[in-house]
Amino acid sequence: MKRIAVLGSTGSIGTSCLEVLDGLLDQMVLVGVSAHQRWEDLAAQTHDFSPRWAVLSDTELSGVVRRSAFSEKTELLFGADELSRLASHVDVDIVVAAIVGAAGLQSTIAAVEAGKTVAIANKETLVVAGPQVVELARKTGAKLLPVDSEHSAIFQSLQAGKGREVKRVVLTSSGGPFRGATREQLASVTPDKALKHPTWEMGPKITVDSATLMNKALEVIEAKWLFGLEPEQIEVVVHPQSVVHSFVEFVDGSCIAQLSPPDMKLPIQYALTWPDRMECPGPKMDWSSTWSLDFHPPDRELFPALDLGYEVARKGGTCGAVLNAANEIAVERFLQGELNFVDIPRVCRAVLDAHNFDPSPSLSELVRLDVWAREETTRWKSSRSI
Numbered sequence: 471m472k473r474i475a476v477l478g479s480t481g482s483i484g485t486s487c488l489e490v491l492d493g494l495l496d497q498m499v500l501v502g503v504s505a506h507q508r509w510e511d512l513a514a515q516t517h518d519f520s521p522r523w524a525v526l527s528d529t530e531l532s533g534v535v536r537r538s539a540f541s542e543k544t545e546l547l548f549g550a551d552e553l554s555r556l557a558s559h560v561d562v563d564i565v566v567a568a569i570v571g572a573a574g575l576q577s578t579i580a581a582v583e584a585g586k587t588v589a590i591a592n593k594e595t596l597v598v599a600g601p602q603v604v605e606l607a608r609k610t611g612a613k614l615l616p617v618d619s620e621h622s623a624i625f626q627s628l629q630a631g632k633g634r635e636v637k638r639v640v641l642t643s644s645g646g647p648f649r650g651a652t653r654e655q656l657a658s659v660t661p662d663k664a665l666k667h668p669t670w671e672m673g674p675k676i677t678v679d680s681a682t683l684m685n686k687a688l689e690v691i692e693a694k695w696l697f698g699l700e701p702e703q704i705e706v707v708v709h710p711q712s713v714v715h716s717f718v719e720f721v722d723g724s725c726i727a728q729l730s731p732p733d734m735k736l737p738i739q740y741a742l743t744w745p746d747r748m749e750c751p752g753p754k755m756d757w758s759s760t761w762s763l764d765f766h767p768p769d770r771e772l773f774p775a776l777d778l779g780y781e782v783a784r785k786g787g788t789c790g791a792v793l794n795a796a797n798e799i800a801v802e803r804f805l806q807g808e809l810n811f812v813d814i815p816r817v818c819r820a821v822l823d824a825h826n827f828d829p830s831p832s833l834s835e836l837v838r839l840d841v842w843a844r845e846e847t848t849r850w851k852s853s854r855s856i
C-alpha cells in the first residue's frame with residue numbers, strides 16, 4: 471500500500487485528490503490531510519478516510535476547533551512546522567503538494583529533502599525556488615511528478631521520445647474569461663467576473679491568475695524547472711476548449727499531445743499511479759458528438775503578465791520569488807476591491823523593477839525577499855485609470 475499525505479486537502483485540488491483516492495483504496499491509503507482554516511471540512515475528511523494525522527496550519531484555531539468533530543483515529547496537529555513533519559515522516563510515501571501560494575514552500579521542500587515522491591500542484595514553490603528544489607531532489611532522489619494539467623500532459627507526451635529529441639513544448643491556455651476583450655473592458659473587470667472561469671473550476675487565486683494569464687506565466691517558469699527547458703523552447707497557445715492540455719514537438723516535427731475533458735482528476739491520478747494507468751473517476755471524451763478544437767496565439771499586449779513570466783524564466787535568481795509574492799498580494803488586493811484588474815501585472819512589473827536582483831540566492835534570501843515584495847505590493851498605489 472502506498473501511503474499518501476495530501477497537503478491542502480480541503481481545496482479544489484485536495485478534494486479532487488480525495489475523490490481519486492477513494493477509487494484506489496485497494497492500493498493506497500490516505501495517512502495525512504491538512505487545511506489552513508476550514509477545520510469543519512477537514513474534520514469531515516477524517517471521518518471519510520481515518521487518516522493518522524490532520525494538520526491545521528493556522529495555529530490560532532487551536533482554541534476554536536471542536537476536537538470531537540474529528541475522527542478518534544486521527545491525531546490533530548497545529549502549525550506550519552507540523553505540515554513539514556507530516557511531509558517528511560517515514561510513514562509517508564507520496565506527498566501531494568496542493569497548498570496554494572508560497573505558503574506551500576516549506577512543506578514541499580521538507581518532502582523533497584526527505585526524498586519523497588512529490589505530486590506537485592503547488593506551482594508557486596517552483597516559481598519561487600525552482601533551481602533549489604530541483605537540485606535538492608537530485609541530491610535526495612525525491613521524484614517531482616507534475617499535477618498541473620499542462621505539465622502532466624507534457625510529462626505524458628515526453629514518453630513518446632528521448633529527452634534530446636525534444637524541440638519545444640507548447641503549453642495550452644484557455645485564454646480565461648476575458649479572451650478577446652478590449653482594453654476598456656479589462657479596466658472595468660470586477661472580482662465576480664474574474665472568478666468565473668469558462669472551462670475550469672478551481673480555487674480563487676488560480677482562477678484570477680488564469681484571467682490575467684499570470685497562471686500561464688507561472689506555468690512557463692514551472693515547465694522550465696520541471697523539464698529542464700530553455701524559455702525559448704516553451705511556447706504558449708490559446709486553446710479555448712481546454713481539451714488538448716499541452717503538447718511536445720520533437721525534432722522531426724511530430725507533435726505529441728494529451729487530450730481529455732477539462733478535469734483535474736486525471737492528472738492528479740496519473741501522478742499517484744505513475745508509471746501505471748488505472749480507471750479514473752474523471753469524465754471521458756465523447757467522440758460521438760461534433761468537436762472543433764481551436765488554437766491561436768495569445769494577446770501579449772492585452773495580457774502583459776505572460777511576458778513577465780518569460781522575463782522571469784530568462785533572468786531566474788530572485789525574480790521568481792518577487793513576481794510570485796507581488797502577484798499573490800495583488801490578487802488579494804484586487805479581490806478586496808483595492809486594485810483594478812489591470813493593476814495586477816503593473817504592480818508586479820513595478821515591484822520586480824524595484825528589487826535588488828541576485829542571480830544565485832539562498833533559500834533564506836528568497837524567503838526574505840518574499841516578505842519584502844509582499845510589503846511593497848501592499849503599499850503600491852495605481853496612478854493610472856486604464
Ligand code: NAD
Pocket residue numbers: 477478479480481482483484504505506507508527567568569570571573574591592593594617618619670671672673674675676734
Ligand atoms: P484552493 O484555494 O482551492 O485550496 C488551497 C488549499 O491550501 C486549501 O486546502 C487551504 O486550506 C490550503 N491553504 C491555504 N492557505 C494556506 C496556508 N497559508 N498554509 C497552509 N495551507 C493553506 O486552491 P487550489 O485551486 O486547490 O490550488 C492549489 C494549488 O494547486 C495551487 O498552487 C494552484 O496553482 C495549483 N493548481 C490548481 C489547479 C486547480 O484546478 N484548482 C490546477 C492546477 C494547479
Ligand code: MG
Pocket residue numbers: 618619620689
Ligand atoms: Mg495549469
